[in-house]
Amino acid sequence: MSLVVTGATGHLGRLVVAALLERGVPAAEVVALGRDEARLAELDALGVTTRRVDYADADALSDALAGADRVLLISGSEVGQRLAQHENVIAAARAAGVGLLAYTSIANADTSTMILAAEHRATEEAVVASGLPHTFLRNSWYTENYTGQLATYAEHGTVLGAAGDGRVSAATRADYAEAAAAALLLDQPRRVYELGGAAFSLKELATTVGDVLGKDVTYTDLPADELTRVLVGAGLPEGYAAVLADADLGLGRGDLHVEPTDLEALLGRPATSLADAVRAAAAPRG
Template sequence: MSLVITGATGQLGRLVVTSLLAQGVPADRIVALGRDEERLAGLAALGVATRRVDYADPAALADALVGAERVLLISGSEVGRRLPQHENVIAAAKAAGVRLLAYTSIANADTSRMLLAGEHRATEEAIVASGLAHTFLRNSWYLENYTAQLATYAEHGTVLGAAGDGRVSAATRADFAEAAAAVLLLDRPQAVYELGGAAFSLKELAATAGDVLGQEVTYTDLPADALTEALVGAGFPEPYAAVLADADLGLGRGELYVEPDDLETLLGRPSTPLADALRAAR
């Protein structure tokens, strides 16, 4: 049975490949697809087959999926352009007779009002309409979204957000990748997995960051437009800053909260705690 990982040159994709190998999958059963030739070379060094493929190239996708039995479609990174790219993968998977198409979606994709959820929901609908056997890996936020900002928290002594008292079920990329690998190896995976770790508020994030840093870190709750302005001032492009601020509003509404059961079941253990992730980042 061949396992094809799309987007394998991204951070999550590479971790899925290495997790499959760690779980005992022979390298010759794994096919890694991606755009970055240097990173593909690194994956090839692990013994897996690699193919340079762009989501925007239907012909290359069709060739790459010939003989594939299970495919993990890792969502594209180009917000606003992802649906047609994903539809190319879905069409290629259907043409290849893929037995299972797994897709990395977002938490509560079918009900979330977040801007980021729209393309995920539309992709899920396209997969269902294709008639392919499928499973949706609805990942909550990456802990890395916060651990990458640890130096900023230390510099300014605060965590900025627009989430109020909302709680986010964030987990590490490595945990989400390990769960995805586990799903690809199940005989009969669930149709939907709502995946996330132990939830925390941004106020609790600030307190935990302060403990790790050995200094006071507070949480500053802002209106979404003020948070957008602050992110632009920090160097984010305005459209992306607005999407991030909107995501915080969704966090505040509970749209990034899920119970940890699905992730813990797939991992066979609790997910990585926030404090441990912050310590590792430091």
């Protein structure tokens, strides 16, 4: 069986390739796509086949997917350009007649009103329209969106957000990757998996971070436009800052809330807890 993973050079994709190999898939059956030469070389070293392909290059995508049995389309990172890019992958998968197209979408993609959800929803619609057998892996937030900011939380003694009391079902990339590998290997995966871990509010995040770091950390809820200004002040481009603030509003409305049942069913174990993820991120690197 030939399994193609797009975005394999990214944080999630590398973990998916590793999870497939850990599950016993022979390296010769895995094809990893991306653009970054250095990361493709790291994947080469694992024995998988690598191809340097840009989502904009429809011909290269057709070549890369020819003969594929199953494809995991990991959503691209260039917000605003993703639908056209994803459509190229879907067309190549259709031309190859793949037996399964799996797509990493966003939690509650069909109802979410977050700006970020629009391209995912449109991609899901394009996948359905292709007529290909498919599965949607609707990932909630990555826990790393928060654990990557531990130093900032510690420095300022606060977690800033615009999510109110909303709860987010964040899970680690490693858990999402393992779940994606498991779904890709099922005979007949479900059409939709709503994936996320045990939900927490940003107030609970602050408490957990404070407990693990042994510091006072509180949650400060801001109006979305003020959060945008703070993020711009911290160096983020204005458009991206506004999208992140909008995502917090979506979090407040429950757009990123799902039950952990689908993730845990694919994992066959409980999802990694927030406290464990924060402890791992805070641990000194050896």
